[in-house]
Amino acid sequence: MLDNSKEIVTKSLQALRDDPTFLPELEGEAREKAFTSLASIISTPNHVHKSYLRVRLEDNRVERIPSFRVQHNNMLGPYKGGIRYHESVEESEVEDLASLMTLKNALHEVPFGGAKGGVVIDPADFSDKELYAISKKYVQYFSEILGPEKDIPAPDVGTSEREMDWMMGEYKSIHPGQRYRESFTGKSVMNGGSLGRREATGRGVYFTLRYLLHDFVKDNKDWLGERKSKYAKTALEHQDKNLSVAIQGFGNVGSVAALEAYRCDYLNNKVVAVSDKNVTLYNPDGIDIPNLIRFTSTNHNNLPITEDEVKEANIKADIHNRDELLEVECDVLIFAALGGQVHKGNMKKIKAKILVEGANAPVTEEADEYLNEQGAIILPDLLANAGGVIVSYLEWLQGRETQFLEEEEVFQELTTKMEKTFDTVYPQYFDNHHSLRENCFIHSVMKLSTIIYRQGKLYY
Structure with a gap:
């Protein structure tokens, strides 16, 4: 859901305006002027x-x-x-x-x-x-x-x-x-x-899901059980479930996320469907992802589209229209294609209760509101697909120092960084009425606003 920047910032600042712990130095008329200035600064390039x-x-x-x-x-x-x-x-x-x-x-x-x-x-x-x-x-x-x-x-x-x-x-x-x-x-x-940069976004996308259902829910099961939140109920229902996963897009992000799911020892899950621009492949018993990746690597990154190609890939799957993936019976839907995929026209056909945005803005605003009302957990792009920029930062640092990390060191840094964010936003999400996307936006705007204020940028 890619809102207008001004709308995102305005909503986030409205949520922060009455929080006495946020910029407590600003009161009365000075606070009103500061919030107006912040909205203008953050919402425009x-x-x-x-x-x-x-x-x-x-x-x-x-x-x-x-x-x-x-x-x-x-x-x-x-x-x-x-x-x-x-x-x-x-x-x-x-x-x-x-x-x-x-x-x-x-x-x-x-x-x-x-x-x-x-x-x-x-x-x-x-x-x-x-x-x-x-x-x-x-x-x-x-x-x-x-x-x-x-x-x-x-x-x-x-x-x-x-x-x-x-x-x-x-x-x-x-x-x-x-x-x-x-x-x-x-x-x-x-x-x-950097080693691991190509895989960083896909691994981060899957890690967002894994950390929520395995680490966070497991460590906070009693606390979540006391919450009135419909999101807490959804999380608890999926913690120990045999999860079926569908992935839209099988490029750099989708294929890596699929392989992470296939290999994961923390969650009991299987990838039942994948799609690209040409086709959806479906097997309720699970798809052999390593074999599928080997096929796409020698087939211009395209999934098999005929029965003969499915056999050549050495997988078992039924062939469907590419758009059918969104309506597949599954628990988790991972988006790794383009924006605007779930909208008013198809939002009521989505069966997954957990959606992970590996792509930017795959869920429109109207669909986001509807799915949240149904108790679906949407792990937004802002949270889930940050693996690329985090490892880009590590690459930038390595270039400056001309000292390079091993691949597992890179992923350790990546997961440590993402865990810190999860431990900040997940408790807020399950403890109040805001969606996870709104919580992420509020936290980001709070961080930016504080820096802008501390650097004196509201005076000039």
Whole structure:
């Protein structure tokens, strides 16, 4: 659910306004003015950069491709956010995603601000050589605003370590003799990337679910039993259950989350359905995820779409339309595709009682309200898909120090960081009437507001 930034901030500040422990120094008229100022500062981006990349294609045609870099807020540190290559990219979407990055970093206490970039293309329409030229042009056009201490991009939808390697190489050429290794994160390990960065988002998504049902509920079972919350009831009902999991999207995030679920010894779960842009595969007895990943790795990352391909993948599954995944009979639904997947038209068909947002904004506002009323637990994107930016921060640090962590050290740092956030927001969620998403937003806005006030930014 990607609300308008102003609406998110306004609602969060309204919840904080009457809290006497929040900025107690501000009273009366001064408090009212401060809250008005905070709403204005946090809800608007600092900079919106737009350019039309001039790119010569292999057939010698020249195209002008719209591109964006939105720098939302840098109160906590350098701007940070991915660059997506997708035909649906538009300025307002990039602004909202940049604001979401600001809030996400504040929630998890990652010392970065929020930014986002986008290029309006379908990568499938361009050759590798043309994508290389587009990536270089993006850095050339925005080189003055990017850098290790200014704004550090990362991969997003339609981009990967390959594009980050290309972009870092171009940044290095434009800025000879300057620090460059930390200018982009999500790079290949050979080019200074962090071990575990590719898997970080997917592992973090599944860890969010695992920690809730295994660690938090297990450690707080009696306390949860005393709560009147419908969410507490849902959590307790699913703690010891044989969980069936469906995953929308089988790319970098979805496939890793699926493998984590398949291998998990903490929860008794099985992956009963997966989907991509072409198909849904369903088996109520569980799908062999390692075999499926081996198939997709040699099939352009596509799931099998025919009976012969299912046999070739050495799995057992029925073939369904891709959109049927959302209506599958399951306990947990993990989103790892694009936004706006659950909406007014299909929200009443969702059978899962726990939804995990590995993608950004897969549940619309209306669907979010409806599902919360039904007692569904929605682990929001702000909370669940932060693994990428957390490990990006570790990559940035490793680049500065030129000392690199082992993969298990990276994941230990990741889980420790996420656990700290969970232990802050889960008790609040189960103990009051706010949704988990609202609790996360409130905590983020509280953190940002406090920093803004302490740094004196409300006086000028």
